[in-house]
Amino acid sequence: SQQGEEDPQALSIQEGENATMNCSYKTSINNLQWYRQNSGRGLVHLILIRSNEREKHSGRLRVTLDTSKKSSSLLITASRAADTASYFCAINTGNQFYFGTGTSLTVIP
Amino acid sequence: DGGITQSPKYLFRKEGQNVTLSCEQNLNHDAMYWYRQDPGQGLRLIYYSQIVNDFQKGDIAEGYSVSREKKESFPLTVTSAQKNPTAFYLCASSIGPRGLAGGPGEQFFGPGTRLTVL
Numbered sequence: 735s736q737q738g739e740e741d742p743q744a745l746s747i748q749e750g751e752n753a754t755m756n757c758s759y760k761t762s763i764n765n766l767q768w769y770r771q772n773s774g775r776g777l778v779h780l781i782l783i784r785s786n787e788r789e790k791h792s793g794r795l796r797v798t799l800d801t802s803k804k805s806s807s808l809l810i811t812a813s814r815a816a817d818t819a820s821y822f823c824a825i826n827t828g829n830q831f832y833f834g835t836g837t838s839l840t841v842i843p
Numbered sequence: 844d845g846g847i848t849q850s851p852k853y854l855f856r857k858e859g860q861n862v863t864l865s866c867e868q869n870l871n872h873d874a875m876y877w878y879r880q881d882p883g884q885g886l887r888l889i890y891y892s893q894i895v896n897d898f899q900k901g902d903i904a905e906g907y908s909v910s911r912e913k914k915e916s917f918p919l920t921v922t923s924a925q926k927n928p929t930a931f932y933l934c935a936s937s938i939g940p941r942g943l944a945g946g947p948g949e950q951f952f953g954p955g956t957r958l959t960v961l
Contacts, residue, residue: 737885767949776933776952777886822885824950829874829893830901831950833886 738766738806738823738834746840753810755837757823758803764826766799768808771820771836780808780821815843846870849934849953856921856928856960864919864956866934873939875917876950879903880931889932892917893939921958932956 738757747753757766765784769777783790783799783806790797796809810817820836847868856862868875874893878886888901892911906925911917917936921928935950 769950769952774931774955774957776954777935777950779949779951782949824886829899830888830891831876832888833878835883835885 737832738825740821740823740834740837742837743835744838744840746842747813749813749815749841749843751813753813753817753839753841755808755821755839757806757808757834759806759823759825759832760804761825761827763801764828766797766806767824767826767831768795768797768806769822769824769833771822773819777822810839813839813841815841817841847934847936847951847953849932849956851956852954854956854958856958858960859923861920861922862958864921864932864934864958866917866919866953867915868917868936868951868953869915870936870951871914872936872951873914874937875911876935876937877901877907877909877917877919878933878935880933880955886933889919928958929960930958932958 738759741756767782768780771777781792781797783797794811799806818841820838822836824831824833850865876891877889887903890909892898908920933955934953937950938948
């Protein structure tokens with residue numbers, strides 16, 4: 735399968751703590767993207783990192799990409815209860831996107 | 844107010860019936876996608892289209908059909924041949940092949956349609 739695989743499957747932290755989730759994949763990519771999904775809703779794009787980039791920041795989000803290890807990580811700093819959601823990585827190869835099974839994040843107030 | 848819409852939000856179907864899910868976007872995007880999501884799972888690609896009047900099968904196209912007669916619209920028909928159609932269906936669009944170097948860019952998702960077969 736070309737899809738990404740997130741780790742851990744579930745994560746529970748206290749408000750204010752940092753949350754880190756990882757994504758591994760098996761194929762060459764154009765870019766890797768992270769999305770967020772609140773229960774029963776559509777996905778919202780968070781950040782895109784190209785294959786020639788190693789790190790990107792967006793607000794409280796930090797994404798790293800290691801193409802030699804075929805892995806990426808998403809760090810959410812100073813988490814809030816509103817960050818509770820599922821987070822998916824999506825790898826882009828050509829014209830298609832392949833999504834992982836997601837990390838379910840719970841932030842406890 | 845730009846965006847991507849899906850209708851209906853909930854859909855119930857009897858076994859043996861075909862149903863069509865609507866997806867419309869006013870983002871002027873060339874590419875559109877249909878995904879299926881099962882409980883606790885990621886998204887699996889059903890069909891995608893890079894341009895009007897052209898579409899490609901994804902990983903799980905069997906039992907589904909699509910059309911792309913207009914840039915703004917990409918309806919999905921779930922046919923009676925789909926053996927387990929109960930799922931959450933998500934439509935997305937992206938700028939497509941003319942987008943930034945290194946891929947079609949980010950996807951914008953609709954709110955989804957939850958289909959239940961009775």
